[in-house]
Amino acid sequence: MLRVAVVGSGPSGVYAAQTLVQQREVPGVRVDVLDRLPCPYGLVRYGVAPDHEKIKSLQGSLRGVLEDERIRFLGNVEVGGETLTTGRLLELYHAVVYCVGAARDRMLGIPGEELAGVHSATAFVSWYSAHPDAAAAGFGLADVRSAVVIGAGNVAVDVTRILARGAPELRLTDMPEPALGALAASGIREVAMVARRGPSQGKFTTKELRELATLPGVDTTVLPDELARDPAYADPAAAAALPAVNRRNVEVLRDWTAHRPDARARRITLRFFLRPVEVLGGADGRVSGVRFEHTVPDGRGGVSGNGTFEDVDAQLVLRSVGYQGVPLPGLPFDTARGTVPHAAGRVLRGGRACVGEYVAGWIKRGPTGVIGTNRPCAKETASSLLQDAGALARRELPGDPLDALRAAGLAPVPWPGWLAIEAAESSLGRSLGRRSVKIPDWPGLLAAATGE
Structure with a gap:
């Protein structure tokens, strides 16, 4: 079984996960989609204007992907800090796909x-x-x-x-x-x-x-x-x-x-x-x-x-x-382009492809295109990863990465936790005489995720 981490749950990350589990050339791929936030969907949740209901409805199709039994959402997991370095993440998974966007204006x-x-x-x-x-x-x-x-x-x-x-x-x-x-x-x-x-x-x-x-x-x-x-x-x-x-x-x-x-x-x-x-x-x-x-x-x-x-x-x-991409500690970075150097999605270090590390989305190509542009971009990266699957799968992993994340002191928010946030936001909206209203702060989101 090939275990892959996708860092980022916006469109590029979700499309990458979808391509990996739905292809037939490499059976048994399992994907963990990690996000720094306890909520999925990236800029579809936090970048689309609230009065653009039609575009926001794309969350429904992303939701369908993340509910696939071969995909596991783990929110509230920050990659690149002292607790979870990029090197440690690669020890826990056969491959990592970074879909971290372009976070700076x-x-x-x-x-x-x-x-x-x-x-x-x-x-x-x-x-x-x-x-x-x-x-x-x-x-x-x-x-x-x-x-x-x-x-x-x-x-x-x-x-x-x-x-x-x-x-x-x-x-x-x-x-x-x-x-x-x-x-x-x-x-x-x-x-x-x-x-x-x-x-x-x-x-x-x-x-x-x-x-x-x-x-x-x-x-x-x-x-x-x-x-x-x-x-x-x-x-x-x-x-x-x-x-x-x-x-x-x-x-x-x-x-x-x-x-x-x-x-x-x-x-x-x-x-x-x-x-x-x-x-x-x-x-x-x-x-x-x-x-x-x-x-x-x-x-x-x-x-x-x-x-x-x-x-x-x-x-x-x-x-x-x-927008501009932001360097992620542990990954090479092209400051002029604001992207991670790559070849068809494979991360390049000193001009050489690093089998096991990949990029998709804005951190790969720069802040260009519309939401749909992420689909072919993610497919190209997933294709490169799948071509490397034989070499990747030879490495033995230490066990379920979720256990290692918790042992390191992280408190991942799984999919049921996100559903609890959704329910809390619906309840908040009703109490205000409105439709669902977003919870705007970290303590409120994390409390809702645990049902407090």
């Missing part, structure tokens, strides 16, 4: 970024998604009138939408009570989502973009002169040559130029061709705005500054300019 690298009121979109998403590491963070929004979101991807659209949404709509989600209360008390009247390039180069999907124009009590606007700077916006032939999603985005934004703003509504403004150069602060040490330099297309797909500047008021700034 990119910085803007501009003056003033350290001011109070400047945050990463990642931190904001973790807070309103009830990630237990973000429980103590909090976001005071009562004194915020204007917010700036820097970025042009789906995460930027998500946080823009959540900031502008009304509390009655968010109450229908599983958003934790502290975040719901802060958003309900928000004084935000305007959110500017700002991109340094043009509308044809936005990384958001058309579905996400269109949602911004459907929010009750919210006006969504664009500036026609900024759109007109984009060659693909002004030239029908250039627009026709765009990828389908970018072309549709341009068409949606073109339609918005005919909209007449309602001064009484909250407002979302999409801004283009603006590059952040400085975060401005007030006498109180908090952010008061962002200084942008206007940019123009450089003819090579990029932009260059034109030497003119504009200040945009903001008491809250969220940067959403991408």
Whole structure:
């Protein structure tokens, strides 16, 4: 029997486990899916906006995989620390597949970024998604009138939408009570989502973009002169040559130029061709705005500054300019790419493949693609592992890894513990007159897992 550990229970980890147990070339594969958190599903639970029920429903298919009798979920198990090193983990399993994602956000690298009121979109998403590491963070929004979101991807659209949404709509989600209360008390009247390039180069999907124009009590606007700077916006032939999603985005934004703003509504403004150069602060040490330099297309797909500047008021700034992988102690790491060096998923040490150690997902390929992109990525890695199965299975293991984890002082949360958390969150929701509501802190999650 081949025993494999998959580190990470997000889509890439679950797809890797699924491929390993459902293939027929190597019979008898058993997989333990380990996660640092007591809850499974990774960014599907802690990264998908709470008002995106359709995407969140993917948890159902991931759940079906983790309930397979050949797969065992063990939450609350941190790999890479003193208690459980990567070397010790490899002693307990024939092979280990690391699916640990890209946990750190990119910085803007501009003056003033350290001011109070400047945050990463990642931190904001973790807070309103009830990630237990973000429980103590909090976001005071009562004194915020204007917010700036820097970025042009789906995460930027998500946080823009959540900031502008009304509390009655968010109450229908599983958003934790502290975040719901802060958003309900928000004084935000305007959110500017700002991109340094043009509308044809936005990384958001058309579905996400269109949602911004459907929010009750919210006006969504664009500036026609900024759109007109984009060659693909002004030239029908250039627009026709765009990828389908970018072309549709341009068409949606073109339609918005005919909209007449309602001064009484909250407002979302999409801004283009603006590059952040400085975060401005007030006498109180908090952010008061962002200084942008206007940019123009450089003819090579990029932009260059034109030497003119504009200040945009903001008491809250969220940067959403991408993710970076984080080194895991014991594994090699390419700092330039933010990934673990690999060949078809096999970890490379000094250019040589390490049979027994593998990677999949963002830590393998970088933070690219959508949820579905993880499936072929995980299959490639699983295929490499299965090709190595003959050599891997020759090594004798010391026994059930779960016994060793407990002997080391860890307290793994098994699948029944996760089901107990689910039940506790349903009960919490009922007590608040809502649907299931997420438990946002470590003590609450671990207490629920043990039935306390």
